[in-house]
Amino acid sequence: MAELRKDLITGEWVNIVVERAKRPSEFHHRKESRAVRGEHSQCPFCPGNEVQTGASLLEYPGAADGEPWSVRVVPNKFPAFHGAGDAERVQHGINLAAPAVGAHEVVIETPEHGKSLARLELPQVERVLAAYRERYLALREDPRLEYTLVFRNHGKVAGASIEHAHSQIIGTPIIPQLAHTRIRGIERYQQEHGRCVYCDIIEQEQEDARRIVAQNASFIAFAPFASRHPFEIWILPMERKAHFVDISPGELRDLAAILKETLLRLELCLGDPPYNFMLLTTDFSEVFHWHIEIVPRLSIAAGFELGTGIYLNVVAPEQAAQFLRDVTITPTKGT
């Protein structure tokens, strides 16, 4: 029997429809043709081709001999949000529009072409996260912006158009409705229970244990009870902070470790699946509990999902977490 499960934050239901137990191999992704600007010599993110991306907004020095840099942040060449000025509203009859001013940046995560974030050495993953934080702090000062999202598209199916490992940062002049919805959900729970809903979720997950994927001193990675997508994983800091930028140096190291481990487990378990991750934080509310949501792209949202917002998920999160825990990770240099 399929089971409806309620997301405690958005209030939306998910339908866990497990017709039969699936093996992870059923989700193994056919290796995508990596044709899209996949050639080393022409890759705009490779060392030697820096002229293609223009001046860096941030650049960390090379970590290995002969490396010109270790992480670079550059403006997106095809920005979805850009330009100066106010996002002044314009009325077209009953309709409302505004120029999409804002920021759109690319974080080039490594000089090494063809290496996935999950396969980078731990200190390098830490540098990537430090770059997120540093750019986030800079964009906080930008008077055009109301909201900033760090996200990552891995694989063509997840929307990546360049193979070389990178993530993106978009700053928008408006606050998304979805961000308001999350805050309202947190406030509703706070009023009813006097506690942070994410903190209660962490406690519940630790007590239940079945959905946990990884843990360390500062973070927990788990498949949420009302997972909308097969193998969806959330990484939450144990200690609630509203803003990602307030992360401590020790927490940053722990975040690098659990993010790398989780992505590596996904890669090994599902055969390098396409995925998105989103680093959710906010400037406009003090009640948030910043965290990362990882969404492997293994299924299609069809007419039912588009029409209702209710997702059909064919893998129970308890099952997904177990498969991910069962993966054997061979320690490599830097891990």
Add this chain to the structure above:
Amino acid sequence: MAELRKDLITGEWVNIVVERAKRPSEFHHRKESRAVRGEHSQCPFCPGNEVQTGASLLEYPGAADGEPWSVRVVPNKFPAFHGAGDAERVQHGINLAAPAVGAHEVVIETPEHGKSLARLELPQVERVLAAYRERYLALREDPRLEYTLVFRNHGKVAGASIEHAHSQIIGTPIIPQLAHTRIRGIERYQQEHGRCVYCDIIEQEQEDARRIVAQNASFIAFAPFASRHPFEIWILPMERKAHFVDISPGELRDLAAILKETLLRLELCLGDPPYNFMLLTTDFSEVFHWHIEIVPRLSIAAGFELGTGIYLNVVAPEQAAQFLRDVTITPTKGT
């Protein structure tokens, strides 16, 4: 410059990012391998194989010589919602679950294998819509259900697993948050302006004219101002009715005509693209304005969309509508 546009109903913004004018041919879809149960003799929806789907919930007599039936509605063999009883809530610690009781039906739209809904003769499209209405009326009496959605997945990318033309009906024991969001948006607009937002949108679209795709006495098809997806189209009845089942026989004929025309324009303009459509109606509110939303699946919702709910759309709706209007439709038998 990219332009943000606000959806008047959900309040969410969309970013129309037109880097450069695109020709429809850039969206032409590679013909999908139609391997999945595409063989005539094994197709469970073909005449002769009725035993595979079991007893009909509704069956219309054949319209042509030797046709055993024209439309059949059968239970979905792999239902996402099914079973009897109450969807009684079960508390698991802080989490809430409920059995996914409900209905999941398949509308087999024609006995002819390989014919798309857009290519059916007009009276046959009308019969399909009449079947939607009849099943909707039946499910309205089902005490398990709080919400019912008719939807269609066309093409593998849009979630279809069987080629033979069909749509689906799902009845759920809960009201989706998205349905509540739409009603709240309508009520907010009503309070501010004293009018139905969808009625005002129709008036605005007729005045502006640039986004109209097709029109007849009872319906208008247009690319909405804040289209989230390239070539998204809404079909609205001119006269507001909350409930689809209250459609008149004359309106049903007009709906068949405009739906067929719109789908045919999409097919000819974009090379038979994968798409979903959703027939949005509700039982729980009298303020709704029922309508159909068509979403061609030409782009990928990536990390930014998943994280913010704000869509990046690379085709301006004004441009999409013009391309669709410019298609020459050769009248065929029955159209």
